[in-house]
Amino acid sequence: MTELKNCPAPAKLNLFLHVTGRRPDGYHLLQTVFQLIDHGDTLHFTLRDDTALRRVTDLPGVPEESDLIIRAAQLLQAEVRRRTGSLPRGVDIAIDKVLPMGGGVGGGSSDAATTLMALNQLWNAGLGKQELMDLGLPLGADIPFFIFGESAFAEGVGEALQPVCTPDCWYVVIEPGVMVPTAAIFGSEHLTRNTPAVNIADFSSHSGTAGFGKNDLQQVATKLFPPVAEAVEWLGAYGDARMTGSGACVFSAVATEADADAVLAKVPAKWQAWKARSLHHHPFTAKL
Structure with a gap:
């Protein structure tokens, strides 16, 4: 396999969001229900002949080096090297961007989560769901939810997740x-x-x-x-x-x-x- 096309990165809604406290390190303690919805970005991954990671779609206001997509790919690439001793092949990443930035619908986090899941498959990295969730958490508190992959009751900073039934609407x-x-x-x-x-x-x-x-x-x-x-x-x-x-x-x-x-x-x-x-x-x- 040399490519994965049309990989969905759906939006989320917070059906409620309560701030219940604050940790000594300044992070806020939250409770929320994350709801996935069928509207989102679409990503496309193509293996390169070198080890470079490139976003081939221009996103105004989002430099490639700070994009969560690239940062997630870098994290997984480094993890694969740690496990195997060699870097996997690089990837060209294209994105059909429809979700707004700064909209609260998790666009950047969802893109990063889909990147981790797709490259885990494309590189045959073999990481389990929890390992991918742990890898993504430092990049953003919403990323583990998208990898978790179902409607969830969330606590902590948003990373402690339990499946929950939500309305079909x-x-x-x-x-x-x-x-x-x-x-x-x-x-x-x-x-x-x-x-x-x-x-x-x-x-x-x-x-x-x-x-x-x-x-x-x-x-x-x-x-x-x-x-x-x-x-x-x-x-x-x-x-x-x-x-x-x-x-x-x-x-x-x-x-x-x-x-x-x-x-x-x-x-x-x-x-x-x-x-x-x-x-x-x-x-x-x-x-x-």
């Missing part, structure tokens, strides 16, 4: 047109950091597609970025609307695709908006 997602830097949200003095802990049974006993809990980061983001607040208010007329992750995307669950289409038809032209179906398993696992 559709989502309307609005991109408010701003890029929200995660550090600005978590660094705010106004961030709630003591939300009482819940457990997976609390979420599982909640019925319907209306939201459980809240997103503790939303209050900070809506104050710093008024377009996020405007999108939450607008979409809230059609259901429980909330921000995902640290923003900026705003979503609401609806029961059917027709319901999603009806809301999308009314979204103001100044916003990008799209619909997505809930996924219970990562679509790339079928390729593994």
Whole structure:
């Protein structure tokens, strides 16, 4: 095998996101439910005749050397060398990018996770799922979830994962047109950091597609970025609307695709908006 094409990197939504504390090292303790959705980027991998790792698609504002895709590939390449004593062949990586940066839908993390899973297969590296999750964690707290590969109740900094049943529904997602830097949200003095802990049974006993809990980061983001607040208010007329992750995307669950289409038809032209179906398993696992 010399290439892997059309490798999916789906987005995620945080159905709720609570900040329950802070570790001595400054990292925040979280509880959340990650929901995979069927909207995302697509990556293509082609082996090279040398050991270089190259992103062959230009991504404005994302230098190749700092791209999580390349950094993930470098980590796995180094791990393969540690195990075998030699570097595997290099790779050209192309990406069909549709997920927004700074949107809270996990685009960069999902791309990195798909890179680790794809190259693990292309290089015949033989790492197990947990080993790939551990490898990806230092790059980003969301990466282990995408490798975990199914809807999950997450704790810690987001790396302690348990499978969870989530609603079978559709989502309307609005991109408010701003890029929200995660550090600005978590660094705010106004961030709630003591939300009482819940457990997976609390979420599982909640019925319907209306939201459980809240997103503790939303209050900070809506104050710093008024377009996020405007999108939450607008979409809230059609259901429980909330921000995902640290923003900026705003979503609401609806029961059917027709319901999603009806809301999308009314979204103001100044916003990008799209619909997505809930996924219970990562679509790339079928390729593994």
